[in-house]
Amino acid sequence: MRLHAAPESIAPDTDLAQMVADAFPPVLLASLAHLTGDMSLLRAALAPDPTRLLEPDSGYSPAQAAEARSLAIDSLERYRDGGCVAADPLTDEQAALIIGFLTGVLPEDDYLPILLEEISLDGDRRAPRWHKSEIALEGDVTVGIIGSGMSGILVAHRLLQAGVSVVIFEKNPDIGGTWLENTYPGCRVDVPNHLYSYSFAQTADWPNYFSTQEVLLDYFRACANEFGVREHVRFNTEVLGATWSESDALWNVSTVASDGVSELVAVQVLVSACGQLNQPHFPDIDGRERFVGTSFHSARWDHDVDLSDKRVAVIGTGASAVQFIPPVVASAAHTTIFQRTPPWLLPTPVYMDELPESMNVLLSHVPGYARWDRCWIFWRMHEGLVPMAVVDPDWPDQERSVSASNDLVREIFTMYLAETVPDPVLYDALLPKYPPLAKRIVLDNGILPATLARDDVTLETCAISEITERGLRTIDGKDHDCDVLIYGTGFSASEFLIPMSVQGRDGIDLHESWDGEARAYIGMTIPSFPNLFLMYGPNTNIVVNGSIIYFSEGEANYIVESVRMLLENRLEAMEVRRDVHDVYNTRIDEGNRAMAWGASHVNTWYKNASGRVSQNWPFSLLEFWQRTRRPDPDDYLLTAKNTAKNTAKNAGDR
Ligand code: NAP
Numbered sequence: 001m002r003l004h005a006a007p008e009s010i011a012p013d014t015d016l017a018q019m020v021a022d023a024f025p026p027v028l029l030a031s032l033a034h035l036t037g038d039m040s041l042l043r044a045a046l047a048p049d050p051t052r053l054l055e056p057d058s059g060y061s062p063a064q065a066a067e068a069r070s071l072a073i074d075s076l077e078r079y080r081d082g083g084c085v086a087a088d089p090l091t092d093e094q095a096a097l098i099i100g101f102l103t104g105v106l107p108e109d110d111y112l113p114i115l116l117e118e119i120s121l122d123g124d125r126r127a128p129r130w131h132k133s134e135i136a137l138e139g140d141v142t143v144g145i146i147g148s149g150m151s152g153i154l155v156a157h158r159l160l161q162a163g164v165s166v167v168i169f170e171k172n173p174d175i176g177g178t179w180l181e182n183t184y185p186g187c188r189v190d191v192p193n194h195l196y197s198y199s200f201a202q203t204a205d206w207p208n209y210f211s212t213q214e215v216l217l218d219y220f221r222a223c224a225n226e227f228g229v230r231e232h233v234r235f236n237t238e239v240l241g242a243t244w245s246e247s248d249a250l251w252n253v254s255t256v257a258s259d260g261v262s263e264l265v266a267v268q269v270l271v272s273a274c275g276q277l278n279q280p281h282f283p284d285i286d287g288r289e290r291f292v293g294t295s296f297h298s299a300r301w302d303h304d305v306d307l308s309d310k311r312v313a314v315i316g317t318g319a320s321a322v323q324f325i326p327p328v329v330a331s332a333a334h335t336t337i338f339q340r341t342p343p344w345l346l347p348t349p350v351y352m353d354e355l356p357e358s359m360n361v362l363l364s365h366v367p368g369y370a371r372w373d374r375c376w377i378f379w380r381m382h383e384g385l386v387p388m389a390v391v392d393p394d395w396p397d398q399e400r401s402v403s404a405s406n407d408l409v410r411e412i413f414t415m416y417l418a419e420t421v422p423d424p425v426l427y428d429a430l431l432p433k434y435p436p437l438a439k440r441i442v443l444d445n446g447i448l449p450a451t452l453a454r455d456d457v458t459l460e461t462c463a464i465s466e467i468t469e470r471g472l473r474t475i476d477g478k479d480h481d482c483d484v485l486i487y488g489t490g491f492s493a494s495e496f497l498i499p500m501s502v503q504g505r506d507g508i509d510l511h512e513s514w515d516g517e518a519r520a521y522i523g524m525t526i527p528s529f530p531n532l533f534l535m536y537g538p539n540t541n542i543v544v545n546g547s548i549i550y551f552s553e554g555e556a557n558y559i560v561e562s563v564r565m566l567l568e569n570r571l572e573a574m575e576v577r578r579d580v581h582d583v584y585n586t587r588i589d590e591g592n593r594a595m596a597w598g599a600s601h602v603n604t605w606y607k608n609a610s611g612r613v614s615q616n617w618p619f620s621l622l623e624f625w626q627r628t629r630r631p632d633p634d635d636y637l638l639t640a641k642n643t644a645k646n647t648a649k650n651a652g653d654r
Helices: 025-036 062-081 092-103 111-119 150-161 213-226 319-331 357-365 369-382 404-420 424-430 447-452 510-514 548-568 578-593 621-627 643-653
Strands: 142-146 165-169 237-245 250-257 262-267 269-272 294-297 311-315 334-338 345-347 442-444 457-460 464-467 471-474 479-481 484-487 501-503 532-534 571-576 636-640
Touching (some): 111 369, 142 262, 150 213, 150 548, 165 262, 237 262, 250 269, 269 548, 311 471, 319 334, 319 447, 424 447, 424 457, 442 447
Parallel strands (some): 142 165, 142 269, 269 532, 294 484, 345 442
Antiparallel strands (some): 250 262, 471 479
């Protein structure tokens, strides 16, 4: 995977009409204005209408598309005939003009700096603007990072850019986190890749609109290598726990390596980047241990098991299961799928498609198309369906939908189901009985309905009562024998940081203090746990808008700025104030209760055992960005460095 690619020259015989055939015309014009510097391409009549983003083709008419393509072909011809000389780098004013054309965002809008960062035309707009060598002439800080998945690589890179030492603990033998562990057949990202990638490491090389697990893993490996992160990772090293030592203001991190060797590593700051979807969840169904066949969880796929000629049972129809069900069905003799709650399907025709050849040709000559596509996708999705998830308390039938616009989404999704599932019994089984957007929607290109309609598939909607030696029994007393049982039953998402044991100030245990109710300030900091930060912590997940990488980039920024605050002010510790944390979380809870996923009673991994939404962020992407610019010192209890104590300790060390 190439992270940076210069535009290739266009050969005289290149078919330009073919080259632009599959491009989205406004993104094409934006990319060509960037490449050629010709801002006259940005004609107002050819700009997308920001009020029609949710319509097919985002409301862009065929006439507009034809005119925009013809303009683009003329522009490419001039560029080719002029020897393919790219224009000078864009000024911010020019970039704002192009952004305005694509999104309608005006120069004075709050979103403009975010979009400029998101496309990072000049390389990396979110890089730290400080270096440790300039602000901390004495003393040092080492940040321990737990996990080297998407967010661990990111925060390590940012800290290294600022000259801060890091040590990364990784239980696996390689980087990649979720993209390393989830190898089930059919695994792919369900956010378009031009958006699901770091803002500062974009590539025009994605083979699919939504690439597969192997490709994502390859991308994150390439990033870790290029950023110089890999050499700081201690592989095969699991963190068992961490204890805050008040006397010397350090986290003592207890690790065990795969060869059994234990170690205690002291760091000044500790970052958990172990994710929310990390510990496989097995359902609490009687008799699980009795089953004599083969069984495994989707996140621990057993590739040695040959499914051909086997009777396979699958529990679950969440985002993971719907991806592996089609390939499993294709190889098994018979598949029985145990569905408790059907997901709403979002029609996505290109979901599994490779990029058409024309698009690959375009991207090789105009690689900037990927960035402008990112800008466009970001804008289209940024608050996306969020307004349609807001509860209207006066809306009458809250079990069906939560507002008029939510009901419209329901109508659109229902129509798609009716079109793709002609069998009325199957249709009834697949029609969700809860409001759309209350639970994660899954993308579909028609493959799931077609798979479930096959003769060698049984969709079982009767609840499972127990697992027997030979398979599953449902509450109607029926036995469903199988040779292989696959758990597509998700993760223990609400139990953040399990199975680690974390002790903060005064020996307070993190999980005991949470008591099943994980909360943090901006998802990152927790009272009584100084200098501890969480990436993808409580209430930082999104349901229907954007990419989780956006959140991770904000969190990484906040953590790096926190380290800066510690160093610049000669502080040994920062600990979020309880009152600040509590007020914040009250607002988060109110926000989530006003959303479909908080108001509905449907089962979701967004809620903890008590029913509180512990995962989701209910506000705008803008607010998250604003909150993660830098820590507000007033939010924290700050402890100055005790020079005498540290001198004594250092002398003792010697
Ligand atoms: P999940 O969404 O939590 O799905 C778990 C499934 O198991 C649900 O269908 C659930 O039913 C079912 N289940 C659990 N216990 C059960 C029981 N006792 N009896 C019957 N069914 C039971 O987990 P996931 O599919 O692994 O997805 C989790 C998240 O991972 C996703 O929402 C997404 O954020 C992420 N993910 C992303 C991608 C991607 O980007 N492509 C792919 C996979 C996963 P209920 O619905 O009734 O609870």
